[in-house]
Amino acid sequence: MRWSRRHVLDTDDWSAEEIEAVLDTTGAMVEVLSRPVRRAPPLRGRTVVLFFAEASTRTRVSFELAARTLSADVVNISASGSSVEKGESLYDTVRTLQALGGDVVVMRHSSSGAPYFVSERTDAAVINAGDGWHAHPTQGLLDAYTLRGALGDLATKRIVIVGDVVHSRVARSDINTLVPLGATITLSGPPTLMPSAWRCGQSPAGTTYEPDLDRALDGADAVIALRLQKERQEGGLLPSLREYARVWGVTEARVARMRPGAPVMHPGPMNEGVEIDAAVAHGARSLVERQVTNGVAVRMALLYLLVGTPSLEAS
Amino acid sequence: MQRRELEAKGYLVTPGFIDLHAHLREPGFEESETIVSGAQAALRGGFTTICAMPNTEPAIDSPGLVAEVIARGSVAAAARVLPIATITRARAGRELADLMELASAGAIAFSDDGSPVADASLFRHALEYARMKDLLIIEHAQDLTLSGKGVMHEGSVSARLGLPGVPAAAEESAVSRDIALAEMTGARVHLTHISTRGAIASIRDAKARGLRVTCDVTPHHLSMTEDWVAGQRGFAWEREGHGREAPLARKPPARAVPYDSSTKVNPPLRSSSDVRALWEGLSDGTVDAIATDHAPHASIRKDVEFDQAAFGISGLETALSLVLGGVAAGWCDHDTVIRALTSGPARVLGIPLPTEDWIAIDPDIAWTVTAESLTSMGKNTPLLGRTLRGRVVYAVVSGDVRYEGGLRGATPVGSR
Numbered sequence: 152m153r154w155s156r157r158h159v160l161d162t163d164d165w166s167a168e169e170i171e172a173v174l175d176t177t178g179a180m181v182e183v184l185s186r187p188v189r190r191a192p193p194l195r196g197r198t199v200v201l202f203f204a205e206a207s208t209r210t211r212v213s214f215e216l217a218a219r220t221l222s223a224d225v226v227n228i229s230a231s232g233s234s235v236e237k238g239e240s241l242y243d244t245v246r247t248l249q250a251l252g253g254d255v256v257v258m259r260h261s262s263s264g265a266p267y268f269v270s271e272r273t274d275a276a277v278i279n280a281g282d283g284w285h286a287h288p289t290q291g292l293l294d295a296y297t298l299r300g301a302l303g304d305l306a307t308k309r310i311v312i313v314g315d316v317v318h319s320r321v322a323r324s325d326i327n328t329l330v331p332l333g334a335t336i337t338l339s340g341p342p343t344l345m346p347s348a349w350r351c352g353q354s355p356a357g358t359t360y361e362p363d364l365d366r367a368l369d370g371a372d373a374v375i376a377l378r379l380q381k382e383r384q385e386g387g388l389l390p391s392l393r394e395y396a397r398v399w400g401v402t403e404a405r406v407a408r409m410r411p412g413a414p415v416m417h418p419g420p421m422n423e424g425v426e427i428d429a430a431v432a433h434g435a436r437s438l439v440e441r442q443v444t445n446g447v448a449v450r451m452a453l454l455y456l457l458v459g460t461p462s463l464e465a466s
Numbered sequence: 467m468q469r470r471e472l473e474a475k476g477y478l479v480t481p482g483f484i485d486l487h488a489h490l491r492e493p494g495f496e497e498s499e500t501i502v503s504g505a506q507a508a509l510r511g512g513f514t515t516i517c518a519m520p521n522t523e524p525a526i527d528s529p530g531l532v533a534e535v536i537a538r539g540s541v542a543a544a545a546r547v548l549p550i551a552t553i554t555r556a557r558a559g560r561e562l563a564d565l566m567e568l569a570s571a572g573a574i575a576f577s578d579d580g581s582p583v584a585d586a587s588l589f590r591h592a593l594e595y596a597r598m599k600d601l602l603i604i605e606h607a608q609d610l611t612l613s614g615k616g617v618m619h620e621g622s623v624s625a626r627l628g629l630p631g632v633p634a635a636a637e638e639s640a641v642s643r644d645i646a647l648a649e650m651t652g653a654r655v656h657l658t659h660i661s662t663r664g665a666i667a668s669i670r671d672a673k674a675r676g677l678r679v680t681c682d683v684t685p686h687h688l689s690m691t692e693d694w695v696a697g698q699r700g701f702a703w704e705r706e707g708h709g710r711e712a713p714l715a716r717k718p719p720a721r722a723v724p725y726d727s728s729t730k731v732n733p734p735l736r737s738s739s740d741v742r743a744l745w746e747g748l749s750d751g752t753v754d755a756i757a758t759d760h761a762p763h764a765s766i767r768k769d770v771e772f773d774q775a776a777f778g779i780s781g782l783e784t785a786l787s788l789v790l791g792g793v794a795a796g797w798c799d800h801d802t803v804i805r806a807l808t809s810g811p812a813r814v815l816g817i818p819l820p821t822e823d824w825i826a827i828d829p830d831i832a833w834t835v836t837a838e839s840l841t842s843m844g845k846n847t848p849l850l851g852r853t854l855r856g857r858v859v860y861a862v863v864s865g866d867v868r869y870e871g872g873l874r875g876a877t878p879v880g881s882r
Contacts, residue, residue, distance in 0.1 A: 163626070242769050262771035263628040264725025271723055283773070284628030323628060346625030347633070353622045 154456045158270045158277040161286040162324060167331040170295065176452035177296050177445070183220065184448055193459035194223035200253035200275070202228045202244070205261045209419060209443070210280050210289075214257045217450035221459065226253065241265060245272045254458045258282075263320075276457045278450075284318050290418055291324030293449040294375065295332060297442050301414045302372055306333030311367045311409075313339040313399055314377030314426050317346050321418045322377060330357035339367040340377075340399055343388040364399050368408040375416045376401045376427045392425050401427045406436060414438045470867060472860050474826045480804050482514025482823030482861065484811040486604070486682050487579070487658050487757035488782060490516075490547070492538065493531075494523025499762040499843045501535065504782070505544035507842035509861040509869040511758075511782040512807070514823040515546040517815070520557070521580040527552040527563045529571035536572050544868055545861075546820070548574040553592050553603060559584055562592055569601055574815055577604035579658065584610055586643055593653035602815065604656045607640035607665070608733065617773050619692040619734040627696060627724065629772065632734050638664040645672045648679050656814055657681040659759045661733040663743035670752040680814045682757035683744045685788040686779050690735045694848055695772075697724040701788075702741040703795035727768045727775035728848040731761070745797045748806060755811040756803065758785050762844020780844030783835075787854035790829060794855070822865040829856045 152172045162170065183191050199218040203211050211227075218225045228248070241260075248256055249272070256275045258266055263283030270277040281287040295305070302308055310329055316322045316338055326336055336358040342350055350360055361367040368374060383389050406415060415427070415436045423429040432439060490504035499507075501518070508516045518535055520526030526535060532549050539547025551573035552563045557580070565576060576596065582605060583589040589605070596603050613636040618624050620631020641657055645668055648655040660666060660681045672679045689701045699722055729735060747753040761778025768775050789803045812819045834853045837845040861869035 240766075240769075241771055260771070262773045264772045267723050267725050268771060282628075284630075286628070317625075320628060323626070346622075347620060347631070348622040348625045353625075355626070 156457070158266070159288050159453055159457070160266045160270060160277065160279050162288045162291055162327045163286070165327070165331065170292070170328055170331055173292055173449070173452050173456065174296050174299065176456060177292070177448045180448040180451040180455070181445070183451070189220055190222060191220065192222045193455055193461070194218065194221035197223045197254040197458050198226060198252070199223045199255045199257060199454065200226045200228060200248055200251060202248060202256055202258040203280070204229070204265075205259050205281070207259050207281070210259060213443070213446045214280060214450050217447050217454060220447070221451055221454055223454065226251065241268060242272070245269050248275065249273045255454060278453060278457070281320055283320065285320050285323060286327070287320040287324045289446065289450055289453065290321050291328035292453075293442055293446045294325050294416060294418075295328045296449055297416065297438050297445050298329070298373055298414070299332075300441070300445075301438060304333070305329060308334045308372040309337060309370070310334050311337045311339055311371045311374040312377065313364055313367065313374060313401065315344040315379050315383060316340055316349070316377065317344050318380065319377050325375060326355055326358055330355070337361050337367045337371065339364045341389060341395070344383065364405060365408060368405055371409045371413060373414045373416065374401060374406070374409065375418075378418065378420065379422055379426045381422075396425050400425065401431055403428060403430055403434070406431055412436065416442055419443070472826065472867065474860070476828070477826040477859055478829050479824060479826050481808045481819050482825050482863065483512045483807040484815070485513045485516040485758050485760070485782065486656070486755055486811045486814060488516045488518060488760040489521065489762065489778070490518045491762060492522060493534070497764040498767070501538040501547060502542040502544070503841065503843050504760070504762070505539060505542040505547055507760075507782045507840065508545035509863070510841050510858055510871070511784070512786050512825045512827065512858040512861065513545050513758075513782060514825065514861055514863045515548060515820065516782075517548045517550050517574055519577060519579045520550050520552045521578075525552050525557045526550070526573075527555050527557070527568070529564070529567050532568055532571040532573050544863070546823075546863055548815075550575045550577050550579075550604065552576065553578045553583055554588065557581065559588065562588070562595060565592075565595055565601055566599065569599060575602035575604050575656070577606065577658070579604065579606045582606050582608050582610065582640055586647070589644070590647050590651060593647055593651040593655065597651055597653040600654065600816070602654055602656060604658050605644050606659070607637055607644055607657050609636045609640045612636035612639065616734070617730060618695045619736045621692055621737055623692040623696050629695070634662040634664055634736065634740065637662050637733055638668065641665040641668050645669070645677060645679055648672070648677050652678070654678040654680070658757060659684050659687065659733055660744070660753070661687045661736050661740060663740045666743045666747040666752055670747065670750070673752060680754040681752070682755040682811070682814070683748065683753050684757060684759045685781060685785040686731060687733070687736065688741065688744050688756070688792055689788040690729070690848065691738050691741055692735050694729045694735050695724065695726075697722045697726070699848070699852070701791055702738055703792055703797055705738060722848070725772040726848060727770065727772050728779065728846050728850070730772060730775050730777055731779045732777035745792060749798050749802060753806065754814050756785070756789060756806040757811065758782050760842070760844070762842050763846045764843070765845070768846045778846065780840065780842050780847050782842060783840050784847060784849050784854065786827065786858065787856045790856040791854070820864070822862070824860075824862040825858055826860040827856060828859050831855065831857050833857050
């Protein structure tokens with residue numbers, strides 16, 4: 152397959168072939184990361200700008216490691232979340248990015264759709280590292296890669312995503328990545344944290360909503376627990392974190408309802424004791440750390456596909 | 467005034483349009499629009515009378531400010547500008563403005579548009595007080611606690627885009643409140659920019675019960691759906707299975723980038739079922755008028771992240787083409803939409819249709835919407851780059867030819 156994307160803004164219009172191409176390339180990157188000297192030259196001379204307008208250590212470090220492993224120069228730009236109030240507009244920042252002349256802009260922003268705004272106004276390739284509630288494409292891809300490693304072919308597999316779906320870019324990207332690969336998805340969680348349209352029979356193709364987590368987990372092939380922001384309680388969306396943990400927390404007893412050995416994932420950072428029990432988070436079925444490792448390889452794969460030169464040979 | 471003859475062969479001549487709802491931004495936001503630029507834009511759209519919303523800075527809540535809007539309107543010598551004054555002082559929603567004095571100074575109606583009068587008790591008192599002289603209250607019906615931080619219609623598109631939604635119920639519950647208060651007080655209530663199927667049903671029912679409730683809908687809510695926020699650009703009647711094919715539907719509509727802030731408007735662009743209901747309401751007389759809710763914004767307020775952008779579409783100059791598009795698709799008959807732009811709004815205002823205001827329309831001419839083609843300072847419309855059909859050729863206000871388009875080499879007979 153010939154790679155033709157200029158940006159990675161969302162995977163909602165990606166074909167299964169495109170997703171497979173990234174996952175295959177990710178496999179090659181895992182090999183690079185296993186070398187004694189973890190360095191390859193395909194991005195030598197390229198500049199990757201990390202523009203994180205919303206706090207994030209994990210994703211930023213993962214992208215930075217990915218870019219450096221491929222020999223890119225890395226520039227960090229951080230800006231306040233909602234810059235309008237501070238008098239610095241996204242438009243201004245984009246002009247600065249354009250003037251800096253980076254080849255790739257990796258951006259995280261609190262406003263859904265902000266990467267589209269940037270991609271329209273810069274010559275650089277834009278990778279969305281998370282925008283508002285909308286998308287987190289590299290998380291979706293790394294989850295797909297991790298699940299495939301654990302389960303093999305995802306066709307006929309059923310994955311449960313539980314938690315705060317309405318505010319979750321991870322949930323949206325997981326759906327957009329796993330469904331084209333043949334998986335079906337059961338969404339679970341409180342109705343107040345589910346998009347209203349998805350509760351009323353208009354959920355995306357390949358997904359269903361089952362508020363009862365026990366029922367959702369019966370015979371499932373894997374579960375992805377989402378992070379619960381503590382402020383949802385103040386917003387009137389939840390009675391209490393305690394009640395949430397009782398009804399929708401991923402516990403050992405609940406995990407036992409899935410197929411034997413079915414894995415547990417979480418995009419991090421985890422609220423242990425709320426959406427996931429510590430015993431599960433660090434237990435034998437947890438793939439949380441593998442998700443982090445695979446994240447670097449997936450980000451390498453995208454950087455390589457967008458602006459890399461062919462050679463992966465050690466320099 | 468010298469008499470002139472205008473060549474209008476092949477044109478459609480109608481009374482000048484009346485817009486119940488335009489934001490002219492002056493005083494306070496002159497970087498977005500002025501009374502002069504807005505009144506000129508109005509003429510190009512066929513509106514010979516426009517009602518100026520008072521959500522300016524300062525808000526139009528004193529007789530002096532009403533007089534100022536009138537004075538600037540006459541200096542413009544374009545469309546006739548009728549000032550709307552606020553219902554509450556400074557639009558703060560806490561105490562009533564001096565409605566009687568404002569009416570004496572020339573306020574044609576009263577509205578806190580941009581926001582509803584959230585306090586139901588205060589709104590009741592406004593209606594009781596206005597009833598005394600049969601003043602017109604125009605309400606922007608929205609339950610702010612339900613709309614919350616919403617930036618687009620709540621539905622499957624907002625779910626997909628990860629944008630906070632404004633549910634239809636935010637409008638419908640407010641409309642129900644306003645109808646109950648209209649019934650209780652016997653006052654006139656005009657509900658502006660109605661956008662949902664449920665609200666149309668409530669208003670239809672209220673009218674059937676003989677209540678003095680009227681409403682208007684906007685050209686953008688009649689033509690565009692929530693899908694526009696996701697980058698689609700097909701008019702409601704261009705969707706498969708709806709109406710007959712419109713002339714411009716031959717080419718599949720182009721796609722635009724999603725999250726374009728020019729599609730961000732309050733109330734939001736709704737579902738295709740809601741759009742259909744607005745046309746049904748227009749056809750059966752539930753909807754009294756088509757009003758633009760012309761909301762020009764300087765680019766600095768729109769060239770930002772979607773959730774940070776100002777609400778509003780610059781609408782005066784594209785209104786005619788949009789409603790003619792729906793007519794061409796067979797969604798409504800021609801006379802009904804012309805009435806909704808002329809005698810309908812006049813009746814809402816309680817004024818006779820001005821006998822010396824005329825426009826001539828070339829209904830077939832195609833034109834492309836560009837920033838340069840718009841006289842309004844507000845270039846914020848998702849129609850930029852789009853080719854539309856139908857334009858105003860002449861606009862006559864009080865017998866005075868105030869606009870002549872250079873289209874089709876139109877030359878006036880006689881001389882100035």
